[in-house]
Amino acid sequence: MSSQRRIRLLWRPLAHVACALPLLYLVLQVAEVAGLRLGPNPQLHIRDVLGEWGLRLLLTTLAMTPLRWLTGKPWPLQFRRLLGLWSFTYLALHFVTYFFLDRSLDLPVIVEDIAKRPYITIGFAAFLLMIPLAVTSTAGWRRQLGSRWVALHRLVYLVAVLGCWHFYWLVKKDVREPLVYCGILALLLGFRVWKSRSRSRAAVAGTP
Amino acid sequence: MLIRKPADIKSSQITPEGVYLRRRALLQAAGFAGASTLLSRAVAAEDGIPAKYRRLAGVRKSPFSTKAAPNKFEEVTGYNNFYEFGTGKEDPAAESGRFRPKPWKVKIDGEAEVTGTFDYDAIVRPHTLEERIYRFRCVEAWSMIVPWVGIPLGDVLKRYKPTSRARYVAFETVFRPEEMPGQKYPVLDWPYVEGLTMAEAMHPLTLLVVGVYGVELPNQNGAPLRLMVPWKYGFKSIKSIVRISFTEKEPPTTWNLSAPNEYGFYANVNPKVDHPRWSQASERRVSSGFGSLFAERQPTLPFNGYADQVASLYKGLDLVRNF
Numbered sequence: 001m002s003s004q005r006r007i008r009l010l011w012r013p014l015a016h017v018a019c020a021l022p023l024l025y026l027v028l029q030v031a032e033v034a035g036l037r038l039g040p041n042p043q044l045h046i047r048d049v050l051g052e053w054g055l056r057l058l059l060t061t062l063a064m065t066p067l068r069w070l071t072g073k074p075w076p077l078q079f080r081r082l083l084g085l086w087s088f089t090y091l092a093l094h095f096v097t098y099f100f101l102d103r104s105l106d107l108p109v110i111v112e113d114i115a116k117r118p119y120i121t122i123g124f125a126a127f128l129l130m131i132p133l134a135v136t137s138t139a140g141w142r143r144q145l146g147s148r149w150v151a152l153h154r155l156v157y158l159v160a161v162l163g164c165w166h167f168y169w170l171v172k173k174d175v176r177e178p179l180v181y182c183g184i185l186a187l188l189l190g191f192r193v194w195k196s197r198s199r200s201r202a203a204v205a206g207t208p
Numbered sequence: 209m210l211i212r213k214p215a216d217i218k219s220s221q222i223t224p225e226g227v228y229l230r231r232r233a234l235l236q237a238a239g240f241a242g243a244s245t246l247l248s249r250a251v252a253a254e255d256g257i258p259a260k261y262r263r264l265a266g267v268r269k270s271p272f273s274t275k276a277a278p279n280k281f282e283e284v285t286g287y288n289n290f291y292e293f294g295t296g297k298e299d300p301a302a303e304s305g306r307f308r309p310k311p312w313k314v315k316i317d318g319e320a321e322v323t324g325t326f327d328y329d330a331i332v333r334p335h336t337l338e339e340r341i342y343r344f345r346c347v348e349a350w351s352m353i354v355p356w357v358g359i360p361l362g363d364v365l366k367r368y369k370p371t372s373r374a375r376y377v378a379f380e381t382v383f384r385p386e387e388m389p390g391q392k393y394p395v396l397d398w399p400y401v402e403g404l405t406m407a408e409a410m411h412p413l414t415l416l417v418v419g420v421y422g423v424e425l426p427n428q429n430g431a432p433l434r435l436m437v438p439w440k441y442g443f444k445s446i447k448s449i450v451r452i453s454f455t456e457k458e459p460p461t462t463w464n465l466s467a468p469n470e471y472g473f474y475a476n477v478n479p480k481v482d483h484p485r486w487s488q489a490s491e492r493r494v495s496s497g498f499g500s501l502f503a504e505r506q507p508t509l510p511f512n513g514y515a516d517q518v519a520s521l522y523k524g525l526d527l528v529r530n531f
Contacts, residue, residue, distance in 0.1 A: 109487070170485070
C-alpha cells in the first residue's frame with residue numbers, strides 16, 4: 001500500500017475515530033449507558049467538555065504546519081482540515097449547549113450575555129469567525145477562492161487567540177489550565193513568526 | 209426580635225427528586241445491570257448515606273427550614289468548592305481523604321471576656337443540634353437545597369461574652385498543606401479568612417454547622433466546624449474553622465483580598481448586582497440525571513429568599529456599592 005493510500009484508508013479514518021471519542025463518551029454519559037453518568041450540573045459539564053475539546057483540537061490543527069516543518073514530511077497537512085472541522089463540530093456543539101441547555105433559548109438573556117460579558121462576547125465572535133472557515137473548507141471552495149482562500153483561512157489564528165482568551169477570562173481564579181493553552185498557542189504562533197522571519201532573511205541573503 | 213418563617217419557594221424551583229427516582233426505576237426496568245449496580249454501590253444504610261459517616265443524635269427540626277426537597281447526599285458531598293483541596297468541583301470529595309478533623313481545637317480571641325483555645329466538644333456540646341434545610345447559593349450562579357445540622361452561631365458566641373467593642377467576628381480556616389493539597393499552591397492567600405458584622409453573626413439564621421443529612425460533616429464539606437450564612441454567597445460560609453476573633457474593625461476576607469472588584473465583604477445574594485463577569489439574576493439548581501438536562505435556570509431571589517428575615521440588617525446601606 002502506498003503511503004498516500006495508507007493515509008487515506010487507515011490513518012485518516014483512525015483520526016476521525018479518535019476525534020469522535022470524547023463526543024461518544026459524552027453521549028454515553030447522557031444516555032447513562034454502562035454505569036456512566038453526567039453528575040450534578042450536567043449542562044455545564046457538557047458545555048465545558050465540548051469547549052475544552054474544541055480548543056484542544058483547534059490547537060492540534062495549528063500544530064500540523066509546524067509539524068510538517070519539523071518532520072520535513074508532508075503528511076501532517078493531510079490532517080489539517082479533518083482536525084479543524086472536528087474542532088468546529090465541538091465548538092458548534094459547545095455553543096448549542098449554551099444556547100439550548102444552559103440558557104434554555106432565553107433570547108434576551110443570551111443577547112445580554114453576548115453584549116455584556118466580555119468573555120462570552122469574544123467566545124461568540126470566535127465561533128462566528130469559524131463558520132466561514134468551515135463552509136469554505138471544501139476543495140471546491142478552495143479552487144474557487146484561489147489565493148483569497150489562504151488569506152481567509154488566516155482567520156484561524158484570530159479564532160485561536162480569541163478562544164484561549166475566552167478560556168482565560170472565564171475561570172474564577174485558577175488560571176493554570178488556561179495558561180497552558182495560551183502557552184501552547186504562543187509557541188505555535190511564535191514558530192510561524194520565527195519561520196517567516198528566517199524565510200525573509202533567507203530571501204534577502206539570496207538577492208544579488 | 210420577631211423572626212418570620214422563611215417564605216416557601218415555588219414548587220417549580222424544587223429539585224426534581226421524582227425525576228431521579230423515576231430514572232432509577234427506568235434503568236432497572238430496562239435491565240441496565242451495570243448501571244444499577246453502580247448506583248447502589250456507594251450506598252450502605254437504608255437512608256442512602258454511606259455507613260462510614262457517624263449519625264448525629266438528638267437533632268431537633270427547625271421552623272427555619274425550607275419545605276423544598278433537599279439535593280441528594282451525593283450531590284451535596286460530591287460537587288462543591290473547597291479550594292484547600294483543589295479548584296475543581298470534584299476535588300474536595302476526591303482529595304480530602306487524608307484530612308483529620310479530630311481532635312479539633314478552636315482559638316477564640318479578641319474583644320471578649322472569655323478567650324482561649326477550646327476543644328470542639330466544649331464549643332458544640334452545650335447546645336442542642338438543629339436540622340436547618342437551607343437554600344445554598346454559590347457566587348458562581350448554581351444552587352442547592354442542603355439539610356445542614358448545627359447550632360445558631362449567636363448562641364455559641366454569647367457564651368464567650370463579647371465586649372461592647374466587638375463589632376465584627378473574624379473566622380479562619382485551618383492551614384495544613386500536608387492534608388489539604390490545594391494549599392500547596394497559592395491560588396488564594398492561605399489561610400482562608402472570613403468575617404461577619406456582629407449583627408450578622410448573632411442573627412438566628414446564621415448557623416455553626418457540624419453535620420449534614422443527619423451525619424457528621426464530611427471532610428469535603430468543611431469538617432468538623434463550618435459556618436452557614438444562607439442569605440450570602442457560599443464563599444462567606446467559611447469551612448474547617450480554627451479561629452474565631454471578635455474585632456473592632458472590619459476583618460479582611462479572602463476572596464475580597466483576591467479580587468476586590470468581584471467579591472465584597474457583604475456578599476449578600478442579590479439578583480440585581482451582577483458579578484463583573486457573569487449575571488447573578490438567575491441560577492442553576494444542581495440536579496443530576498437525564499431529566500435534569502432540560503431543566504431551566506431559575507430566578508435568584510434577593511437575599512437568597514431570606515429577605516423577610518435579614519433585609520432589616522442592611523437598612524440604609526447601599527447594596528450596590530456594598531456588594
